[in-house]
Amino acid sequence: MAAKRLGLLAGGGELPLLVARAARAQGYSVVSIALTDTTPTALQGISERMYRLSPGQAHRILSTLRQERISEVLLIGKVNKEILFERFRFDLRALRLLFRLPNRDDDTILAAIVTELEGEGFHVLPPLHFLADQVPSKGVLTRRRPTRREWADIEYGVPLAREIGRLGIGQTIVVRDQMVLAVEALEGTDETIRRGCALGKEGAVVVKVSRPQQDLRLDMPTVGLQTIRCLAEGKAAALAIEAEKTLLVHGEEMLEEAERAGLSVVAV
Amino acid sequence: MAAKRLGLLAGGGELPLLVARAARAQGYSVVSIALTDTTPTALQGISERMYRLSPGQAHRILSTLRQERISEVLLIGKVNKEILFERFRFDLRALRLLFRLPNRDDDTILAAIVTELEGEGFHVLPPLHFLADQVPSKGVLTRRRPTRREWADIEYGVPLAREIGRLGIGQTIVVRDQMVLAVEALEGTDETIRRGCALGKEGAVVVKVSRPQQDLRLDMPTVGLQTIRCLAEGKAAALAIEAEKTLLVHGEEMLEEAERAGLSVVAV
Known part of the structure; x- marks a missing residue:
């Protein structure tokens, strides 16, 4: 039986490490996508594989998750919203997503990303799934x-x-x-x-x-x-x-x- | 007939000067109470008299206005709210006022001051009375x-x-x-x-x-x-x-x- 596979979309800070460790302890193998320069490098050691992609590379992110045969995805860690001011780094899919937003509240942005992920068949897990004791x-x-x-x-x-x-x-x-x-x-x-x-x-x-x-x-x-x-x-x-x-x-x-x-x- | 008399409770910035000038142009004589270190000194030249009192000297402020036979009062200019952290400089009347407040919102503080002034028979004028063209x-x-x-x-x-x-x-x-x-x-x-x-x-x-x-x-x-x-x-x-x-x-x-x-x- 294949191990459960978790796609970790990881921003900065320590939380991605905590989640990745807890997920492994629960029998998952973890594939990480490091989204920012502040994503901890130690994540590499806990992950089966780690990719470095910008949050603006929506198409690459989705195709990477598919190639890796991921079905469960978790978003964790700090992504600085100032990234939104660097639109030249966005691919077409990300730009379309961005311009469809009614505003740029955190909730609006994140909800749009989840809708996108779920529309592609991924199941988005809450961090609480792994960090309930915190x-x-x-x-x-x-x-x-x-x-x-x-x-x-x-x-x-x-x-x-x-x-x-x-x-x-x-x-x-x-x-x-x-x-x-x-x-x-x-x-x-x-x-x-x-x-x-x-x-x-x-x-x-x-x-x-x-x-x-x-x-x-x-x-x-x-x-x-x-x-x-x-x-x-x-x-x-x-x-x-x-x-x-x-x-x-x-x-x-x-x-x-x-x-x-x-x-x-x-x-x- | 005695000239109209305005009691100007003056904080910092230029507004006290603008009000005092406009009030004089409308035939008022102006008695100023400088409430902060940033009250412009030029106010002295426009005022019949100027006193320097702390916003915490509630009793002195009221007795000064009475002595000066003031009936109309106007509050204008910036008073830094950090003054509230210097309670040792407050007289009993100001402390009573302060501790009766349900909270320390600007509106709450100012409304309490106006209630206090009106309770003592003073009429509080709006700055718009003198500055409508601004x-x-x-x-x-x-x-x-x-x-x-x-x-x-x-x-x-x-x-x-x-x-x-x-x-x-x-x-x-x-x-x-x-x-x-x-x-x-x-x-x-x-x-x-x-x-x-x-x-x-x-x-x-x-x-x-x-x-x-x-x-x-x-x-x-x-x-x-x-x-x-x-x-x-x-x-x-x-x-x-x-x-x-x-x-x-x-x-x-x-x-x-x-x-x-x-x-x-x-x-x-």
């Missing part, structure tokens, strides 16, 4: 619980962050004393945390949630060691994430680092 | 009209900017190709424009609108020469503002600068 349940994840003031900021921030997500703008906001210090758009989570913490001086509360319409097959809110380091450097007080919907990358190390920095991490 | 009607204000792509970004951006305003977060967003590049929170308009333009490389569209619940007596969206310069330096393509609700500071110079930079400015 997703926290509701509760305070650190020894330190949020203070009353921090809870007030979390309660103020969560619905606002959801609205920002609903609008397709970003997932992260930084709050202090029930004021919004920073809102994430294209600059990304870390930069948003840095800016907000600098404006709030210290004691800021960072809230990161999913978009209500977010398809968790494609894209899940993720926090990791780097997130915690940004909070610690910015003298933030607490991080609130969404229970059951947020990936903790290297969760144990991450929470140890949070303890050391005196941070409170809460899944709401 | 507010544009609907239309394209520059010779260059927006391109079709720029219009698409304006149409995409305006309702999103309104939502950001409705949430009490900020008034400005930067858009390109129907993606939100940057959202304003506490960092202010200029910094938001710089960040968004840097992320969008060039051709960004900046949208600045009022908050739906914004009380124009207190606070109006304002654009000026500095706004245009930020757009020009960031190689932006267009600025969209709200007709009838946005103050153009030194509108003529501003639009000349926009023409030179090849920008399109639209009141929607």
